[in-house]
Amino acid sequence: MTRHQRNATASSVYTYHERKKDQKASGYGSLKERLGKDAVTNFDCCSLTLQPCRNPVVTPDGYLFDKEAILEYLLHQKREVARQLKEYDRQKRKEERELEELAKAAKESEAKKFIAQESTPARVSVNNEINSTPGSSNSVSNMSDDKKNKLPSFWLPSLTGSLKTFDLEKPDFKICCPMSGNPLKFKDLLSVKFHLAKDADEKSSFDKDRYVCAVTKDVLTNATPLAVLKKSMSSNLENFISGII
Known part of the structure; x- marks a missing residue:
């Protein structure tokens, strides 16, 4: 082993290489990496299926989708919202029933307590008074003292022991774009018309030009920014459109 390899990290200066190595190991700081060609889709590919669009549509935020794929996504999200709403309503009805049962049980306990107080004789025997003094009883029953108030009632679903349930939040009726996260409606989608080159094959999707x-x-390439005209639905170069407008 040479001297340079042995003292590679013995310098008093925190080098650029050491800093990048520590950032990559700890995940702290800004990390930059050059992506390969396989990580970038073509400009005419759907953002969901990652395949060339047959009926391309674009969102107001500029994300391209295939019409069939985005329509299926919107319908799936609507069904999911409806399912979550049914689950939320079921939980609310369950909570209302539990509150009604608690109120009913509280009224019954108050009535029983009142009847017990009214039916108790005014005179208490001496033995009962002695036994009721603190420290005189060594009862280990789970129904004595404060333990009887902590026991679950098996006839009330709200007081029986069960697994902890998580409260569901009211679902949001807005369906969001899968890419930007902004609210999206089907009427907001704009159809796009790509113009074929003279020598391009309409059925082939592997031609670069x-x-x-x-x-x-x-x-049109992946490096050229594009703009879509709303009325003509044609795709044009962004610098050309900005130069005219």
Whole structure:
């Protein structure tokens, strides 16, 4: 082992290499990594299926989806919201029944306590007074003293021992975009028309130079920002549209 390898980290200066190595090991700080080509989808691919769009639509935030895929997603989210709403209503009805049972049990206990007090004789025997003095009884019954108030009532579902249940929150009726998280409706989607190049095959989806700008006829790539006109629904270069407007 050479001297340089032996004293690689013995310097008094915290080098750039050591700092990046510590950041990667601890996960602290800003981490940058160059992504490969396989990690980036093409501009004409759906954000859900990651496949070329057959009927492309775009959201107000600029995310491209296939019409069939985003419609299926919206319907699934609506069914999920309806299911959560039914579960929430079922929990609320259960809580209301438990409150009614508690109120009914409280009234019954008050009535029994009142009847017991009214039916008790006014004179108490000497033996009962002696036995009722503190420290004279060594009862180990679980029904004595304060233990009788802590016992669960097996006839009340709210007082029986059970697993801890988590309170459900009221579901949100807004369906959000799977990419941006903003509220999304089907009527907000805008259809997109990609213009094919002259020599491009309409059935092939592997051509790099497949689509061109509707006006300038420049080839569209993953590195070119695009803009969609609302009325014509055509895809154009963003710098060209911004230059005209």
